[in-house]
Amino acid sequence: MPRPSRRQILLATSVVAAAVALPPQSAGAATAGPRPVLTAFPPADVRLLESPFLANMRRTCAYLLFIDADRLLHTFRLNVGLPSSAEPCGGWEAPGIQLRGHTTGHLLSALAQAHAHTGDDAYAAKARSIVSVLAQCQQSAPAAGHHRGYLSAFPESVFDQLEAGGKPWAPYYTLHKIMAGLLDQYELSGNEQALAVLLDMAAWVDARTSPLSYERMQTVLNVEFGGMNDVLARLHLVTGDATHLLTARRFDHESLYAPLAAGRDELAGHHANTEIAKIVGAVPSYEATGERRYLDIADHFWTTVVRDHSYAIGGNSNQELFGPPGEIVSRLSEVTCENCNSYNMLKLGRQLFLHQPSRADRMDHYEWTLYNQMLGEQDPDSEHGFVTYYTGLWAASERQPKGGLGAAPGSYSGDYDNFSCDHGSGLETHTKFADSIYFRTRGTRGPALYVNLFIPSEVHWREVGVTIRQETEYPTADRTRLTVTGGEARFTLRIRVPGWMAGSGRPAVLKVNGRHVPVRPEPGTYATVDRRWCSGDTVELVLPREPLWQAAPDNPQVKSLSYGPLVLAGEYGDTALATLPSVRPDTLRPAPGSATAFTALADDRRVQLRPFHEVQHQRYNVYWAVRPRPARERDIVRYPFDEGNGTSAADRTGAFADATLVGATWDDSDGVRSVSLDGHGGHVALPVGLPSGLDELTLGVRVRVDTLAASARVFDLGFHKETYLFLAATTGAGRARAALKIAGMQAEEFIDAGAPLPVGRWTHVALTLAGGTGVLYVDGVEAGRNSAMVASPLLLGASTRNYLGRSQNATHPYLHGAVRDFRLHNRALSASEVARLAVG
Numbered sequence: 001m002p003r004p005s006r007r008q009i010l011l012a013t014s015v016v017a018a019a020v021a022l023p024p025q026s027a028g029a030a031t032a033g034p035r036p037v038l039t040a041f042p043p044a045d046v047r048l049l050e051s052p053f054l055a056n057m058r059r060t061c062a063y064l065l066f067i068d069a070d071r072l073l074h075t076f077r078l079n080v081g082l083p084s085s086a087e088p089c090g091g092w093e094a095p096g097i098q099l100r101g102h103t104t105g106h107l108l109s110a111l112a113q114a115h116a117h118t119g120d121d122a123y124a125a126k127a128r129s130i131v132s133v134l135a136q137c138q139q140s141a142p143a144a145g146h147h148r149g150y151l152s153a154f155p156e157s158v159f160d161q162l163e164a165g166g167k168p169w170a171p172y173y174t175l176h177k178i179m180a181g182l183l184d185q186y187e188l189s190g191n192e193q194a195l196a197v198l199l200d201m202a203a204w205v206d207a208r209t210s211p212l213s214y215e216r217m218q219t220v221l222n223v224e225f226g227g228m229n230d231v232l233a234r235l236h237l238v239t240g241d242a243t244h245l246l247t248a249r250r251f252d253h254e255s256l257y258a259p260l261a262a263g264r265d266e267l268a269g270h271h272a273n274t275e276i277a278k279i280v281g282a283v284p285s286y287e288a289t290g291e292r293r294y295l296d297i298a299d300h301f302w303t304t305v306v307r308d309h310s311y312a313i314g315g316n317s318n319q320e321l322f323g324p325p326g327e328i329v330s331r332l333s334e335v336t337c338e339n340c341n342s343y344n345m346l347k348l349g350r351q352l353f354l355h356q357p358s359r360a361d362r363m364d365h366y367e368w369t370l371y372n373q374m375l376g377e378q379d380p381d382s383e384h385g386f387v388t389y390y391t392g393l394w395a396a397s398e399r400q401p402k403g404g405l406g407a408a409p410g411s412y413s414g415d416y417d418n419f420s421c422d423h424g425s426g427l428e429t430h431t432k433f434a435d436s437i438y439f440r441t442r443g444t445r446g447p448a449l450y451v452n453l454f455i456p457s458e459v460h461w462r463e464v465g466v467t468i469r470q471e472t473e474y475p476t477a478d479r480t481r482l483t484v485t486g487g488e489a490r491f492t493l494r495i496r497v498p499g500w501m502a503g504s505g506r507p508a509v510l511k512v513n514g515r516h517v518p519v520r521p522e523p524g525t526y527a528t529v530d531r532r533w534c535s536g537d538t539v540e541l542v543l544p545r546e547p548l549w550q551a552a553p554d555n556p557q558v559k560s561l562s563y564g565p566l567v568l569a570g571e572y573g574d575t576a577l578a579t580l581p582s583v584r585p586d587t588l589r590p591a592p593g594s595a596t597a598f599t600a601l602a603d604d605r606r607v608q609l610r611p612f613h614e615v616q617h618q619r620y621n622v623y624w625a626v627r628p629r630p631a632r633e634r635d636i637v638r639y640p641f642d643e644g645n646g647t648s649a650a651d652r653t654g655a656f657a658d659a660t661l662v663g664a665t666w667d668d669s670d671g672v673r674s675v676s677l678d679g680h681g682g683h684v685a686l687p688v689g690l691p692s693g694l695d696e697l698t699l700g701v702r703v704r705v706d707t708l709a710a711s712a713r714v715f716d717l718g719f720h721k722e723t724y725l726f727l728a729a730t731t732g733a734g735r736a737r738a739a740l741k742i743a744g745m746q747a748e749e750f751i752d753a754g755a756p757l758p759v760g761r762w763t764h765v766a767l768t769l770a771g772g773t774g775v776l777y778v779d780g781v782e783a784g785r786n787s788a789m790v791a792s793p794l795l796l797g798a799s800t801r802n803y804l805g806r807s808q809n810a811t812h813p814y815l816h817g818a819v820r821d822f823r824l825h826n827r828a829l830s831a832s833e834v835a836r837l838a839v840g
Contacts, residue, residue, distance in 0.1 A: 377426060450526065569622050731752070
């Protein structure tokens with residue numbers, strides 16, 4: 001598409017823009033939507049007291065004042081031809097990196113939050129200086145060949161590439177960070193120049209996007225754009241200018257919104273933080289338009305991600321991507337839980353709760369993720385609050401110091417050599433801990449105070465004239481205490497009773513002035529006390545805790561351990577682990593000298609378990625294998641494949657659903673009834689969960705290989721090409737191979753035979769796994785052995801993709817041959833038992 005002329009861009013009107021770039025049903029002017037039921041307190045009215053949260057904030061604030069703004073502004077100046085002698089930054093802010101400029105936006109937001117919460121003008125003064133330079137750069141943009149209003153650290157020509165169908169590195173993402181920082185400066189610090197710069201940027205975005213057709217704009221949105229819809233909708237709510245709302249709605253990405261609006265989860269394979277940021281923008285769009293669809297999209301997305309895509313610590317994504325619903329253990333690695341994701345999920349949950357205060361689960365998730373991921377992302381030993389990019393959850397992941405951006409996954413950022421997206425969102429996370437501790441209803445009629453988080457703090461409620469102080473050592477201790485320290489007023493106190501209490505076995509206790517409140521507080525709700533409150537009144541909430549083992553959704557034999565809101569992690573020092581350790585829950589004991597530490601036997605050694613956020617500078621473990629109770633020896637499943645017609649085959653044990661023939665046919669041409677596989681897509685789909693709960697097993701099948709093809713599978717049980725148990729008729733080296741791999745392991749563990757499976761005749765193949773040993777049998781004779789296996793079949797879990805004749809890997813060939821008599825036994829059979837099975 002040819003680039004529009006400057007005249008076309010500057011003269012484009014917002015009315016025309018709406019008609020061109022929005023779908024027909026969204027083209028009209030929007031009506032004002034509902035305001036949130038609850039509202040946050042002004043930042044100046046909530047003060048953090050001594051706690052780990054305040055300690056984290058101090059470290060980040062020290063960095064805000066330390067960082068040389070001229071180094072960040074260097075590329076902005078050069079982009080418009082202004083001189084700069086500053087030393088360039090490294091990492092994602094290096095002059096050759098297309099995302100350069102985004103950290104300046106994060107910095108402006110963090111400075112605004114720090115100023116608003118502390119009242120220290122040093123943060124506002126630094127921000128004023130930065131905004132002044134940005135204004136100068138924006139004013140110089142036309143002389144440098146950019147359109148009026150353009151502001152960035154990279155050339156405007158990047159947007160030509162984007163509009164032509166290219167995939168430059170997220171130019172609108174960077175603009176969003178800058179625009180959001182300017183808006184935060186205006187809203188939190190009263191910086192009028194920031195608003196003026198922002199308005200010119202918004203006009204540029206409007207002019208840039210208005211000539212694009214709806215279809216072309218949707219293509220543009222396939223490249224990550226941060227929360228452009230969010231900042232523009234918020235700008236509309238601040239200014240009342242409908243143009244900003246119309247521009248915001250051009251960033252409604254229908255390929256994401258439409259499935260969510262229909263209640264479908266199609267997130268698998270999507271870049272998580274790209275999608276989360278888009279949904280954050282749906283809430284202010286609802287507030288601006290009143291269109292319920294926006295709220296429903298945000299609600300369904302939040303619920304889906306928290307319920308079906310989140311790990312034990314509250315975070316989500318593996319390698320930055322969403323997986324299929326419920327896949328957790330099968331997607332463990334050192335690069336799980338990107339911290340930006342949780343930053344945005346907490347923002348989304350907070351926004352939704354303000355509209356839906358009956359949904360206490362929003363703040364339950366907020367608290368859980370805050371303690372178990374966000375608090376621990378920061379290095380407590382760093383003066384400048386360095387943070388990690390990922391929070392890895394595979395065995396023996398670690399958080400550690402680092403030199404630069406390309407170092408280990410769990411390593412911390414630095415002063416000038418990192419500047420990743422998580423470095424930027426970390427600046428914001430650790431300067432806004434006070435913003436969600438308390439909310440209040442709007443106005444003074446029937447006022448209510450919501451106590452959401454149990455963090456030492458003080459809130460001054462100006463509208464009703466009271467000050468309340470919260471003193472607590474929670475979650476180290478099991479209680480919090482609120483004291484009215486000034487004023488007198490009638491209002492309703494609503495204090496959250498965490499959902500995790502449902503697993504504690506004991507009820508919460510609520511006391512007012514030392515006397516029990518005669519209402520049993522229910523977990524996952526807000527306990528309510530309505531009365532006239534006077535100075536000196538106290539409220540105490542006691543939350544009894546018990547250690548709780550929680551099974552992963554895709555593997556009931558892999559569990560995490562929590563104590564109250566705290567996920568506990570095993571401390572492993574410098575010890576590397578090849579796979580998830582096996583723990584004995586019955587050996588769990590409180591550790592002496594700590595209210596929140598325990599010990600347990602794992603792999604026959606006693607391991608110390610502490611709150612995850614406290615475990616720094618060493619290897620740790622969060623997910624544990626738990627061996628099942630001994631069970632009666634039996635076939636778990638047996639498919640003879642003797643039906644001879646139809647597309648299904650029955651499990652003769654009656655325990656599992658039918659297997660399904662997919663492009664495969666029945667065959668008895670050689671006098672044996674079987675399933676014929678054509679090597680071109682024909683296979684058998686077995687039901688979900690076949691190997692679940694087995695720490696030893698025997699897999700047996702009769703197979704006739706008609707054509708040898710490297711990597712063609714006889715069977716493959718698993719989730720995807722990183723978690724599987726397979727048998728291949730031959731490899732590229734000309735040997736039959738059985739292999740086991742769990743996502744997170746460095747490589748698969750395999751058992752090779754000395755030759756490929758025979759061609760043109762029926763062969764019985766069996767695989768036994770137990771106690772670190774795998775044995776492959778061909779026609780009842782041992783063909784290969786591996787006695788040094790570290791992974792257990794127990795870690796496979798309730799596998800969802802189980803096949804005969806097909807691989808997890810779509811690039812591998814299908815098997816050409818036939819199969820019959822597939823069975824899975826819950827014990828590793830002996831050599832003599834396998835020999836009898838082969839003959840039978």
